[in-house]
Amino acid sequence: MTGVPERGALDALRLRSGARRPRRLRRTPALRRLVRETTLDPGDLVYPLLVVEGRGRTPVPSMPGIDQLPLAALEAEAHELAELGIGAVLLFGIPAAKDPLGLESHADDGVVQQAVRTLRAASPELVVITDVCLCEYTDHGHCGLVDADGYVLNDETLEVLARIAVSHAEAGADVVAPSGMIDGMVGAIRAALDADGREQVAILSYAVKYASAFYGPFRDAAEGAPAFGDRRSHQLDVANAREAELEAALDVAEGADALMVKPALGYLDLVRRVSERFPELPLAAYNVSGEYAMVKAAAANGWLDERETVLEILTSIRRAGADLVVTYHAREAARWLREQA
Numbered sequence: 001m002t003g004v005p006e007r008g009a010l011d012a013l014r015l016r017s018g019a020r021r022p023r024r025l026r027r028t029p030a031l032r033r034l035v036r037e038t039t040l041d042p043g044d045l046v047y048p049l050l051v052v053e054g055r056g057r058t059p060v061p062s063m064p065g066i067d068q069l070p071l072a073a074l075e076a077e078a079h080e081l082a083e084l085g086i087g088a089v090l091l092f093g094i095p096a097a098k099d100p101l102g103l104e105s106h107a108d109d110g111v112v113q114q115a116v117r118t119l120r121a122a123s124p125e126l127v128v129i130t131d132v133c134l135c136e137y138t139d140h141g142h143c144g145l146v147d148a149d150g151y152v153l154n155d156e157t158l159e160v161l162a163r164i165a166v167s168h169a170e171a172g173a174d175v176v177a178p179s180g181m182i183d184g185m186v187g188a189i190r191a192a193l194d195a196d197g198r199e200q201v202a203i204l205s206y207a208v209k210y211a212s213a214f215y216g217p218f219r220d221a222a223e224g225a226p227a228f229g230d231r232r233s234h235q236l237d238v239a240n241a242r243e244a245e246l247e248a249a250l251d252v253a254e255g256a257d258a259l260m261v262k263p264a265l266g267y268l269d270l271v272r273r274v275s276e277r278f279p280e281l282p283l284a285a286y287n288v289s290g291e292y293a294m295v296k297a298a299a300a301n302g303w304l305d306e307r308e309t310v311l312e313i314l315t316s317i318r319r320a321g322a323d324l325v326v327t328y329h330a331r332e333a334a335r336w337l338r339e340q341a
């Protein structure tokens with residue numbers, strides 16, 4: 001016996017006339033483009049910006065290509081991103097001073113509030129989304145107010161989140177994005193925005209956010225790692241999916257305008273589930289810092305082709321059901337997409 005089939009066996013395997021041959025539509029680049037199901041456009045991408053106060057442009061070692069940006073760099077940044085056709089920016093602030101209550105988070109001259117005003121003035125058409133959380137502003141690095149045992153207090157934190165959202169809206173944010181997984185955050189923010197006459201400001205809820213190891217590089221970048229403990233008392237358990245649907249359903253009921261699943265790559269099943277359960281709402285997926293760092297590290301070693309890998313990842317996230325992709329690759333991906341258009 002050899003591994004080569006007998007002549008008669010080969011004839012039996014050969015496709016009959018009239019058989020389905022999926023390869024017919026893969027024969028040329030033009031045919032493949034014609035039948036492509038998923039598109040990827042710079043307008044679907046959201047670029048996170050880390051704005052720092054009290055120091056200059058500072059590279060983030062674990063995220064090659066990403067810098068902490070001073071306010072003075074934002075005008076040029078806005079022009080470049082608008083020019084590339086990037087869908088939106090997602091703003092994070094790193095304040096000069098932190099305290100137990102995270103007071104800078106809702107200061108009128110806070111770093112994000114100033115950044116929003118600068119971006120608005122520089123590029124009125126750029127969509128500005130702000131991350132609403134306390135972890136970059138508290139000296140303990142937690143996403144809310146904590147009690148003596150270090151437990152993140154829920155209802156007390158809601159009031160602060162509402163204040164942050166209103167101050168971002170007053171500065172000119174189009175969309176506020178609460179990321180703390182605090183129960184009731186969407187409802188509290190919606191009520192506060194409406195009471196302040198900001199019913200046009202939308203809420204993109206980080207509805208389905210897991211307690212993930214993939215946020216490591218971001219915590220260096222945003223200097224918001226918890227000083228003690230972890231985020232497991234509020235972020236979702238990696239092992240759970242049904243609970244993710246509950247989180248999404250609650251946020252929809254509380255008035256979220258759009259939902260997010262985070263991280264993206266290990267969680268494409270959730271992207272699919274949430275997109276099918278709430279097809280009426282736009283869905284974002286966050287291709288997080290650790291996912292970015294893995295690709296960058298492999299590419300720097302020559303182990304992966306960066307361009308091909310990034311476009312494959314972003315297309316896959318869209319194929320799973322995400323309308324928007326938040327990604328640190330956005331700037332480079334937009335350039336590549338433009339080149340190949």
Ligand code: PBG
Pocket residue numbers: 131132133134135136179180214215216217218219231287288289290
């Ligand atoms: C919390 C927040 C985090 C990220 C976005 N918003 C960190 C966390 O939950 O610990 C992570 C983003 C990333 O890893 O790219 N404000």
